[in-house]
Amino acid sequence: MRGIIEALRLSREASRLYTAVFAALTLLTALVPVVTAWLTKLLLDAITTGADSGRALRLGVALAVAGLLTGLVPHVTRFASAENERRIGLLAQERLFTVAERFVGMARFEDPVFLDRMRMALQHGGATPGVVVSGVLSVTGAVITGLGFLGSLLVVSPWMPVLVLASAVPVLSTEMWLARRRASLHWRLSPVERREMFYRNLLTDPQAAKEIRLFGVGAYLRGRMSAQRRRSDGENRRMDLRQMRAQALTGLLGAAVAGGALVWAVLGALAGRITLGDVSLLVAAVAGVQAAGLALVRGIADSHRQLLLFGHYLQVTSAGSDLPVAARPRPTAPLRRGIVFRDVWFRYTPDGPWVLRGVDLTIPHGRTVGLIGRNGAGKSTLIKLLCRMYDPERGAILWDGTDLRDLDPAELRARIGAVFQDYMEYDLTAAENIGLGDLSRLRDPDRITAAARDAGAHGFVTALPRSYDTLLSRIFFQGDEAEGAADGTGEEAGVALSGGQWQRLALARAHLRAEHDLMILDEPSSGLDAEAEYRIHRTLRERRAGRTNVLISHRLNTVREADVLIVLEDGVVAERGGHGELMALGGIYADLFRMQAEGYAEPQDPATDILELLRRKAGL
Numbered sequence: 001m002r003g004i005i006e007a008l009r010l011s012r013e014a015s016r017l018y019t020a021v022f023a024a025l026t027l028l029t030a031l032v033p034v035v036t037a038w039l040t041k042l043l044l045d046a047i048t049t050g051a052d053s054g055r056a057l058r059l060g061v062a063l064a065v066a067g068l069l070t071g072l073v074p075h076v077t078r079f080a081s082a083e084n085e086r087r088i089g090l091l092a093q094e095r096l097f098t099v100a101e102r103f104v105g106m107a108r109f110e111d112p113v114f115l116d117r118m119r120m121a122l123q124h125g126g127a128t129p130g131v132v133v134s135g136v137l138s139v140t141g142a143v144i145t146g147l148g149f150l151g152s153l154l155v156v157s158p159w160m161p162v163l164v165l166a167s168a169v170p171v172l173s174t175e176m177w178l179a180r181r182r183a184s185l186h187w188r189l190s191p192v193e194r195r196e197m198f199y200r201n202l203l204t205d206p207q208a209a210k211e212i213r214l215f216g217v218g219a220y221l222r223g224r225m226s227a228q229r230r231r232s233d234g235e236n237r238r239m240d241l242r243q244m245r246a247q248a249l250t251g252l253l254g255a256a257v258a259g260g261a262l263v264w265a266v267l268g269a270l271a272g273r274i275t276l277g278d279v280s281l282l283v284a285a286v287a288g289v290q291a292a293g294l295a296l297v298r299g300i301a302d303s304h305r306q307l308l309l310f311g312h313y314l315q316v317t318s319a320g321s322d323l324p325v326a327a328r329p330r331p332t333a334p335l336r337r338g339i340v341f342r343d344v345w346f347r348y349t350p351d352g353p354w355v356l357r358g359v360d361l362t363i364p365h366g367r368t369v370g371l372i373g374r375n376g377a378g379k380s381t382l383i384k385l386l387c388r389m390y391d392p393e394r395g396a397i398l399w400d401g402t403d404l405r406d407l408d409p410a411e412l413r414a415r416i417g418a419v420f421q422d423y424m425e426y427d428l429t430a431a432e433n434i435g436l437g438d439l440s441r442l443r444d445p446d447r448i449t450a451a452a453r454d455a456g457a458h459g460f461v462t463a464l465p466r467s468y469d470t471l472l473s474r475i476f477f478q479g480d481e482a483e484g485a486a487d488g489t490g491e492e493a494g495v496a497l498s499g500g501q502w503q504r505l506a507l508a509r510a511h512l513r514a515e516h517d518l519m520i521l522d523e524p525s526s527g528l529d530a531e532a533e534y535r536i537h538r539t540l541r542e543r544r545a546g547r548t549n550v551l552i553s554h555r556l557n558t559v560r561e562a563d564v565l566i567v568l569e570d571g572v573v574a575e576r577g578g579h580g581e582l583m584a585l586g587g588i589y590a591d592l593f594r595m596q597a598e599g600y601a602e603p604q605d606p607a608t609d610i611l612e613l614l615r616r617k618a619g620l
């Protein structure tokens with residue numbers, strides 16, 4: 001019930017006018033068949049009883065008008081319904097994404113149950129509320145038509161509506177049973193269909209195409225996709241057969257009742273008990289009640305299914321924030337002293353393993369901190385906590401002494417520039433790819449160019465066919481966002497970049513925020529060639545002065561000059577200090593550094609050197 005009320009509320013908010021027009025037209029559509037049946041009866045009676053020709057003519061004209069409406073109203077109603085659904089759809093989609101934007105952290109996006117619900121809500125692009133409104137109105141229309149015809153039958157014979165209603169009971173209950181079975185099948189099959197979609201997308205994904213071909217796994221994945229399809233087809237087939245049998249039986253019953261009523265009416269007319277007009281009204285009414293009954297059940301079944309989908313939408317839109325936001329957040333002042341992690345404990349799920357286990361560290365203002373550690377040590381997690389994508393389960397992170405939880409997350413993030421390890425590649429122009437780093441500078445070509453220069457991207461961007469305005473996409477066409485170019489035919493295809501070039505754009509995006517207080521670079525040069533890496537690190541070093549930076553890199557030569565090096569191991573700070581200190585300590589950092597340095601050194605005897613590496617890899 002809540003779903004219906006919410007859908008109607010959305011409809012009214014989206015467009016009062018269209019909702020009212022659609023409702024009025026639905027009422028008209030429902031009444032026209034009943035009125036037509038009555039006019040036909042009255043006309044036939046007027047002709048057969050020899051009433052005055054003026055009355056017969058008026059009835060004829062009224063019947064013609066009703067015919068006109070029968071021809072016209074459904075088309076206008078269909079347009080009003082579609083327009084109403086479009087308007088509700090747009091509003092519902094806007095709401096859904098506004099709510100998704102309000103989720104402060106990442107947790108919701110990593111909760112499989114919530115993600116599934118979100119996908120279901122998104123999959124229908126906000127269309128469900130509109131369809132619910134259409135469904136509710138069509139059910140109302142069916143009720144009106146059905147009651148109208150039942151009332152009409154009463155005029156012909158008092159027991160006829162009872163007979164028709166009684167015959168409708170098995171039809172309606174069968175249809176309800178089928179609808180319930182269909183709904184439960186739909187839910188049972190939804191994971192199967194989603195898995196099929198996953199394989200379908202995978203097999204057409206340009207990024208996956210390389211590996212699929214190299215490893216020759218296309219047929220294997222296709223087989224798994226087809227298996228999902230065969231499973232859902234099999235279940236749907238069984239359901240269709242069940243439906244065919246049940247509907248054939250109820251169809252026969254309906255036909256028998258209609259036929260019986262017709263025979264009774266013909267006999268009655270021959271005996272003079274009822275008029276010819278009554279016969280025509282009875283025929284129309286029996287068929288009308290049966291059709292309205294079916295429309296009613298199908299409308300209810302459709303609305304039920306849409307309401308279930310709408311339920312996901314409602315749950316997503318009514319979900320509260322995933323992280324507590326201070327009612328009166330304290331202003332995020334520019335960083336002056338530094339950031340402190342105080343005994344920070346964190347795990348991704350309440351019963352999962354601890355990823356950070358009592359981390360204590362300081363990122364002093366104006367210094368560069370290098371974060372080092374083996375794969376899975378918790379470096380990126382620490383960064384996510386620093387950007388308040390999650391809150392620590394225990395302990396606190398302090399920004400100049402203020403707990404991050406007391407700050408406004410948006411204000412905090414506005415003070416941070418970052419390149420994440422899994423940075424984004426946007427199917428937008430080169431300028432936009434950089435400009436997204438700071439929307440206020442999106443239309444400032446000088447700042448965009450400067451950021452690109454700092455990231456070593458200016459050279460290759462200016463060599464692109466449309467320089468900064470080149471669309472970087474394999475999916476879209478240059479300019480296909482412009483009005484009237486939606487089909488992309490004859491358009492110039494977007495340009496594809498290399499991994500390192502994308503990485504430079506991600507760096508430029510972070511550089512656009514260069515005046516921000518804290519710069520986080522998580523593996524900023526993993527895809528860069530040696531020359532680009534050298535230049536970029538030189539720029540970073542020059543720009544680092546006086547700013548606070550956190551630099552994560554497995555290439556230790558790029559972090560060795562950091563003011564403080566922090567080694568994370570199994571979620572705890574294992575070592576900290578300058579490069580010299582940590583080398584003298586002879587711990588993890590020194591080990592990792594020597595290993596990398598050896599990798600670069602000219603081997604005395606290449607064969608023994610490779611063996612040594614293999615031995616180390618095997619932990620011997």
Ligand SMILES: Nc1ncnc2c1ncn2[C@@H]1O[C@H](COP(=O)(O)OP(=O)(O)OP(=O)(O)O)[C@@H](O)[C@H]1O
Binds near residue numbers: 110355374375
């Ligand atoms: N979203 C997540 N949900 C659950 N566990 C996660 C998630 N992200 C990371 N982990 C786990 O947390 C641990 C630390 O991961 P993290 O990405 O922080 O390591 P890292 O030090 O950055 O590693 P790398 O050097 O490989 O990038 C890993 O065991 C990883 O499996």
